[in-house]
Amino acid sequence: MMKGVYNWIDERLDITPMWRDVADHEVPEHVNPAHHFSAFVYCFGGLTFFITLIQILSGMFLTMYYVPDIINAYKSVDYLQHKVAFGVIVRGMHHWGASLVIVMMFLHTLRVFFTGSYKAPREMNWVVGMLIFFVMLGLGFTGYLLPWDNKAYFATQVGIKIAASVPYLGGYIQTFLQGGDIVGAQTLTRFFALHVFFLPAVLLALLGGHFYMIRKQGIAGPL
Amino acid sequence: MAHGPKSNEKIVYVGDSRVIKRSNKPVAYDYAAYPGKSEVFIPNFLLKEWMVAVVALVGVLVLVMSDPAPLGYPADPTNTSFIPMPDWYFLFMYQLLKYPYASDQYVVIGTLVFPGLLFGGLLLAPFLDTGKERRFYRRPIASALMFLSLISVIYLTVFSWHHYTKELEATGTIPEHIKAEEERQAAKKSGQPAPSAGKTTQVAAIVDESDPAAQIYQKSTCVSCHGADLKGQAAAKIPALRGVGDKHDKAGLLAIMKNGVGSMPPGQYDASKAQGLSDADLDKLADWLAKQKKAQ
Amino acid sequence: MSENTSHSHSERKPGAKREMSRRQFLAYTLGGTTGFLAAGVIVPMVRFAVDPVLQPKSASDWVKVVEESKITAEPKSFKFQVHQVDGWYESDPELEAWIAKDSSGKIFALNPTCKHLGCTVNWNNNPSYKDQYFCPCHGAHYTKEGKNLAVAPAPLDEYDVKIENGFVYLGELHANSIVK
Numbered sequence: 001m002m003k004g005v006y007n008w009i010d011e012r013l014d015i016t017p018m019w020r021d022v023a024d025h026e027v028p029e030h031v032n033p034a035h036h037f038s039a040f041v042y043c044f045g046g047l048t049f050f051i052t053l054i055q056i057l058s059g060m061f062l063t064m065y066y067v068p069d070i071i072n073a074y075k076s077v078d079y080l081q082h083k084v085a086f087g088v089i090v091r092g093m094h095h096w097g098a099s100l101v102i103v104m105m106f107l108h109t110l111r112v113f114f115t116g117s118y119k120a121p122r123e124m125n126w127v128v129g130m131l132i133f134f135v136m137l138g139l140g141f142t143g144y145l146l147p148w149d150n151k152a153y154f155a156t157q158v159g160i161k162i163a164a165s166v167p168y169l170g171g172y173i174q175t176f177l178q179g180g181d182i183v184g185a186q187t188l189t190r191f192f193a194l195h196v197f198f199l200p201a202v203l204l205a206l207l208g209g210h211f212y213m214i215r216k217q218g219i220a221g222p223l
Numbered sequence: 224m225a226h227g228p229k230s231n232e233k234i235v236y237v238g239d240s241r242v243i244k245r246s247n248k249p250v251a252y253d254y255a256a257y258p259g260k261s262e263v264f265i266p267n268f269l270l271k272e273w274m275v276a277v278v279a280l281v282g283v284l285v286l287v288m289s290d291p292a293p294l295g296y297p298a299d300p301t302n303t304s305f306i307p308m309p310d311w312y313f314l315f316m317y318q319l320l321k322y323p324y325a326s327d328q329y330v331v332i333g334t335l336v337f338p339g340l341l342f343g344g345l346l347l348a349p350f351l352d353t354g355k356e357r358r359f360y361r362r363p364i365a366s367a368l369m370f371l372s373l374i375s376v377i378y379l380t381v382f383s384w385h386h387y388t389k390e391l392e393a394t395g396t397i398p399e400h401i402k403a404e405e406e407r408q409a410a411k412k413s414g415q416p417a418p419s420a421g422k423t424t425q426v427a428a429i430v431d432e433s434d435p436a437a438q439i440y441q442k443s444t445c446v447s448c449h450g451a452d453l454k455g456q457a458a459a460k461i462p463a464l465r466g467v468g469d470k471h472d473k474a475g476l477l478a479i480m481k482n483g484v485g486s487m488p489p490g491q492y493d494a495s496k497a498q499g500l501s502d503a504d505l506d507k508l509a510d511w512l513a514k515q516k517k518a519q
Numbered sequence: 520m521s522e523n524t525s526h527s528h529s530e531r532k533p534g535a536k537r538e539m540s541r542r543q544f545l546a547y548t549l550g551g552t553t554g555f556l557a558a559g560v561i562v563p564m565v566r567f568a569v570d571p572v573l574q575p576k577s578a579s580d581w582v583k584v585v586e587e588s589k590i591t592a593e594p595k596s597f598k599f600q601v602h603q604v605d606g607w608y609e610s611d612p613e614l615e616a617w618i619a620k621d622s623s624g625k626i627f628a629l630n631p632t633c634k635h636l637g638c639t640v641n642w643n644n645n646p647s648y649k650d651q652y653f654c655p656c657h658g659a660h661y662t663k664e665g666k667n668l669a670v671a672p673a674p675l676d677e678y679d680v681k682i683e684n685g686f687v688y689l690g691e692l693h694a695n696s697i698v699k
């Protein structure tokens with residue numbers, strides 16, 4: 001039955017080559033920890049992606065309960081974490097995942113750096129990777145405000161003050177981030193929009209580019 | 224489709240603007256340089272990658288179940304006792320800004336120049352380190368710079384955390400999210416509904432406001448901390464005196480005035496007397512405060 | 520996908536010993552690992568999302584509405600407040616009920632939400648439908664007992680009624696049990 005449906009679609013859209021191409025492409029053995037245990041350093045990129053997937057999924061589910069509003073944000077987070085079944089786990093995944101993704105990404109960056117894998121012809125992929133790093137930090141920063149507890153509020157104050165110290169443009173950046181003169185209701189909705197729509201969109205685009213370039217250029221050979 | 228269901232003819236789209244025939248699939252990278260040392264992505268390679276993912280997932284779940292995500296008290300812009308801390312991965316920046324050459328009139332160095340150099344250098348690494356050599360020990364400059372940045376970032380992060388814990392100790396502060404979690408645990412144990420900090424606590428009214436003791440209160444030293452409105456300062460952990468009669472009787476209140484309690488210093492009784500209040504006045508005041516019970 | 524990677528083994532000689540190739544074994548293991556990863560991530564989240572479905576229905580409390588003596592055979596509208604806990608939001612919304620006595624003197628209360636599309640019906644507000652509930656939206660009308668006469672597919676919902684110490688208390692809302 002499944003095979004029939006698959007064949008029907010394949011006959012029309014010729015989909016086999018698409019996944020065959022992904023499934024059957026050759027990967028050098030030196031990145032597989034099953035062959036040399038030290039190759040586990042090559043796993044951090046994949047782990048970053050895996051945890052990013054967890055982040056996207058848990059984030060989607062969290063928005064089922066969360067409201068970005070200064071009166072209700074804290075209450076809704078409190079509610080979803082302490083009243084809803086598995087709320088502790090889903091929010092925990094998102095919270096700890098955020099830290100882990102930074103750790104994994106950092107280790108991945110170090111691996112690429114110390115194996116010199118960013119050298120020609122892979123310079124562009126390194127640059128895209130660094131942009132992903134910035135976007136992740138941005139996601140961490142914007143996500144921090146959302147529970148609207150004291151920690152969120154004051155950490156954001158400090159973060160925005162840092163951005164405001166940029167010469168000439170600082171004031172504009174501050175107003176743009178705050179959405180007004182103070183860190184308040186408009187800051188929260190802004191950070192929510194950035195955290196949930198804008199930055200993830202940029203992230204997905206960059207990830208697409210990152211993976212495409214890996215396929216196109218292959219994995220750097222062994223040292 | 225013009226083809227019958229049994230047609231074995233392979234459909235090739237030619238000159239059809241709707242469906243492009245895929246002919247230029249990504250060229251498989253040639254690993255001829257090290258022949259025989261490659262494997263297919265699925266299942267061989269992905270399986271190992273996902274074994275590692277399983278370990279990571281189990282790790283995440285264990286972490287999640289042992290440590291719930293922190294949640295403090297609702298944001299209160301007037302809170303002055305809160306020690307703000309950014310996420311750990313911003314700590315090095317946070318610490319950097321405390322140094323003299325990265326703050327005050329040099330703040331731009333801390334907020335822009337230093338991070339700019341760090342991230343700019345990282346971003347442009349492939350264009351700065353253009354040699355063919357890939358082994359890190361053969362690229363002493365690049366590796367040395369990286370190690371140096373790593374060490375300084377780790378040092379700043381660790382030191383910042385150290386500084387924070389010392390500050391906590393010095394001020395006797397328990398981080399809010401820990402306190403909030405303890406309260407929730409305690410409430411769970413005693414079977415009470417969890418304290419939902421989202422609810423505003425009802426402020427008790429002042430009992431017998433026209434009592435002459437209310438005037439005495441305004442003259443005492445109590446006012447300076449507990450406030451003319453008897454509301455205390457929640458942010459500084461100074462309790463409200465409204466409803467204090469629920470906790471202490473007259474004798475207890477007099478004892479606290481004389482000896483202090485918790486972070487309240489002793490000797491307030493004598494200090495109030497020095498401001499022109501008599502023993503009788505303070506006796507009346509204690510009487511009045513003992514009457515401050517929350518209306519049920 | 521894993522199904523398709525094993526297609527080369529589909530033509531097995533009947534009776535031949537079932538042997539698994541290395542590739543097939545790896546494919547199955549990969550499938551299992553995928554399943555574990557997906558389950559580990561998705562199951563808590565799905566449970567989290569469907570939690571409202573699994574919550575037991577809370578029985579609503581009785582709400583004191585009006586003195587029994589004020590109820591006549593003619594339906595009258597009464598407003599009453601209920602305490603509603605909606606997630607993190609607690610409120611006391613005002614509800615409305617049309618309360619009347621039936622021919623045997625038994626008190627019943629109807630909810631004025633039209634069963635057609637949820638507008639609010641009113642008693643005796645349309646001259647062509649005398650002594651009936653009439654809905655201004657699409658002209659649905661009901662008898663005094665809430666029986667649907669036109670447009671609406673079901674009779675008006677009914678509140679549980681309790682009389683205590685001369686007061687009418689309203690309880691849970693449920694499908695009309697007076698008219699069939």
